[in-house]
Amino acid sequence: MKVAEPTIERLVQYYRLLSQLKEEGRRVVSSQEIGEMLGLKASQVRKDLSYFGEIGKRGVGYHVDRLHQHVSQILSHPNVWKIGLVGVGRLGEALLGHKSLRSEKFGIEAAFDVDPEKVGKTIEGVPCYHVDEMPEVLKEKNIEIIILTVPAGAAQHAADKAVASGVVKGILSFATAPIAVPPGVLVYNVDIAAELEKLLFYLKSPAKEH
């Protein structure tokens, strides 16, 4: 089954909204209502949800509990992902303690840095190792995901070292530098500075509403 990336992004939003509606005791919701709450067209919502089978009831809408479980199923994975975080600077430390990076579905199991002040300590409940120990620790703990929060200049080197372990399948990078990886490894970039620059550009030249 082929699913577009924007659809997956919205599914995460649907999931959050449905969790909330469920808590509020809401039983049924329409694509129209979901759209209004998330700023999307109703047709977009229906198309997204229809990719994974007919789940709504025509003339009625979507049953909140049922849809919640359905979306959860789509986003679920068989095993619990183990994550390693490389670069325990301010941003890295912030992410180590970030609530949305803790769940029953994944968790940060190890941190890595070069600072002797940090190596050997436990930060936000996560043990910190030296970057040189990465290959062994990643293999030992079977860590398949890496969060990269190192300075741009160190990003490629850190990525290489992580990938060399042979167990890393995906990297979420916050570095403002493009990183190259061998085929089979998936990289997503979160470029905070670029997001800000985009915002500033469209504020300068008023064009469209995002």
Place this chain on the structure above:
Amino acid sequence: MKVAEPTIERLVQYYRLLSQLKEEGRRVVSSQEIGEMLGLKASQVRKDLSYFGEIGKRGVGYHVDRLHQHVSQILSHPNVWKIGLVGVGRLGEALLGHKSLRSEKFGIEAAFDVDPEKVGKTIEGVPCYHVDEMPEVLKEKNIEIIILTVPAGAAQHAADKAVASGVVKGILSFATAPIAVPPGVLVYNVDIAAELEKLLFYLKSPAKEH
């Protein structure tokens, strides 16, 4: 002139790369080379750069200095943007000290929180005010951009308060909740948890290389 959002995002990358090439003393670069360094097709690079006039030399390539200045011009703005950061938690504090959010083109001028421990202090060189003081401080300092790093539950309220000042034009939100703003205010979202979920989804069901 109509410019696509993905183009602006890439322009930021071109700018960074050109700054680096300039420092290395490089004089000329081709679209092919830029593409290889950033992981883009050469035709994409040329199309992006051509939106803003003919800047390359056929048969030669792009003059690094000239192109650097040209891209800088495109991304530039007449005034220096002043930014306010709302929510001095771990993530907020990390962003206050983040190098890529400091430049001659913009800067964080004020932080806001409700924690009495933080209000009145100067954090990473930025004075911290109480959230209740936002309207006056924003107006006084003429702060037009807001970075939102508050918990999801507080995001809409904080956004409302900031927008109520009347001077805020753009919001960069890190909250995992959609925020509604009146027309004329531009919102960009950085959803870290959603990026991670996307990565995990495509790792589960091996599909395309990003």
Place this chain on the structure above:
DNA sequence: GTTTGTGAAGGGCTTCACAGCT
């Protein structure tokens, strides 16, 4: 010969519009 600039083609995501259930 080399590399840019660009119209045209291609591909992918969104929106429309309506058939199909309830």
Place this chain on the structure above:
DNA sequence: AGCTGTGAAGCCCTTCACAAAC
């Protein structure tokens, strides 16, 4: 009558391919 599911249309961005410039 109300709302979903979906083929078709529309729109936007990327890629191609080649003429034009050096």
